[in-house]
Amino acid sequence: xxxxxxxxxxxxxxxxxxxxxxxxxxxxxxxxxxxxxxxxxxxxxxxxxxxxxxxxxxxxxxxxxxxxxxxxxxxxxxxxxxxxxxxxxxxxxxxxxxxxxxxxxxxxxxxxxxxxxxxxxxxxxxxxxxxxxxxxxxxxxxxxxxxxxxxxxxxxxxxxxxxxxxxxxxxxxxxxxxxxxxxxxxxxxxxxxxxxxxxxxxxxxxxxxxxxxxxxxxxxxxxxxxxxxxxxxxxxxxxxxxxxxxxxxxxxxxxxxxxxxxxxxxxxxxxxxxxxxxxxxxxxxxxxxxxxxxxxxxxxxx
Numbered sequence: 003x004x005x006x007x008x009x010x011x012x013x014x015x016x017x018x019x020x021x022x023x024x025x026x027x028x029x030x031x032x033x034x035x036x037x038x039x040x041x042x043x044x045x046x047x048x049x050x051x052x053x054x055x056x057x058x059x060x061x062x063x064x065x066x067x068x069x070x071x072x073x074x075x076x077x078x079x080x081x082x083x084x085x086x087x088x089x090x091x092x093x094x095x096x097x098x099x100x101x102x103x104x105x106x107x108x109x110x111x112x113x114x115x116x117x118x119x120x121x122x123x124x125x126x127x128x129x130x131x132x133x134x135x136x137x138x139x140x141x142x143x144x145x146x147x148x149x150x151x152x153x154x155x156x157x158x159x160x161x162x163x164x165x166x167x168x169x170x171x172x173x174x175x176x177x178x179x180x181x182x183x184x185x186x187x188x189x190x191x192x193x194x195x196x197x198x199x200x201x202x203x204x205x206x207x208x209x210x211x212x213x214x215x216x217x218x219x220x221x222x223x224x225x226x227x228x229x230x231x232x233x234x235x236x237x238x239x240x241x242x243x244x245x246x247x248x249x250x251x252x253x254x255x256x257x258x259x260x261x262x263x264x265x266x267x268x269x270x271x272x273x274x275x276x277x278x279x280x281x282x283x284x285x286x287x288x289x290x291x292x293x294x295x296x297x298x299x300x301x302x303x304x
Contacts, residue, residue: 033137046178
């Protein structure tokens with residue numbers, strides 16, 4: 003195994019992915035530590051377990067998060083690839099450290115010497131639930147798209163998702179339902195459980211929404227007299243494959259070459275630009291596709 007196998011294909015790709023994971027880590031940590039933890043909102047995952055242990059035993063959420071993740075990472079070493087494992091360890095260390103720092107900054111010492119976490123949005127627990135869940139979901143999605151993980155139950159979900167096409171949100175849902183149900187032990191209040199389920203619903207749905215939006219692909223069908231030039235530009239400028247189909251007009255009986263192109267949705271603007279530049283009279287059809295698997299897109303799984 004080479005160093006390249008562990009860190010990725012190129013330094014620029016590596017830098018981009020790690021900056022993206024860092025951004026996701028910051029967003030995720032703020033959502034959890036500033037909005038969910040102070041209001042005793044258990045949204046699931048290892049952070050949910052850390053919240054339970056924090057209010058039951060007083061153990062630092064950051065330290066608990068780190069210890070649980072170390073155990074899960076050791077168990078997952080044989081299932082997950084080295085590159086994924088290295089990135090997960092880095093993200094886990096970053097989140098654990100960030101939670102510890104932010105938790106310290108948000109701790110308020112009362113006149114009697116007792117310590118509590120600052121309530122940023124006052125006593126509006128539902129508002130804290132919505133903001134925290136959105137930030138957690140956004141941060142988690144950004145980390146996933148960079149090929150990393152926040153650790154914990156995400157490791158289990160990612161290990162299963164590596165081999166089967168099952169929604170990450172659905173996998174995490176099954177695990178988190180049990181964890182959130184356990185939050186009843188904090189104060190024995192149904193409100194704590196209900197708000198936790200609301201946070202979980204918002205967070206997991208936002209994860210799927212962001213990931214699916216980023217991975218959305220489109221299909222182009224192009225009929226043009228300058229099909230060779232268009233195909234060449236798509237190959238060289240966008241690094242996308244082009245399939246040339248033999249077509250024939252029903253009315254004119256004229257034989258035409260039809261281009262079939264699959265691309266990411268964000269690349270569609272460039273496809274239209276080059277078509278307009280090369281043949282403004284071309285006939286173009288664009289449609290959304292449910293999923294594209296293979297080289298340059300998502301890998302085929304069981």
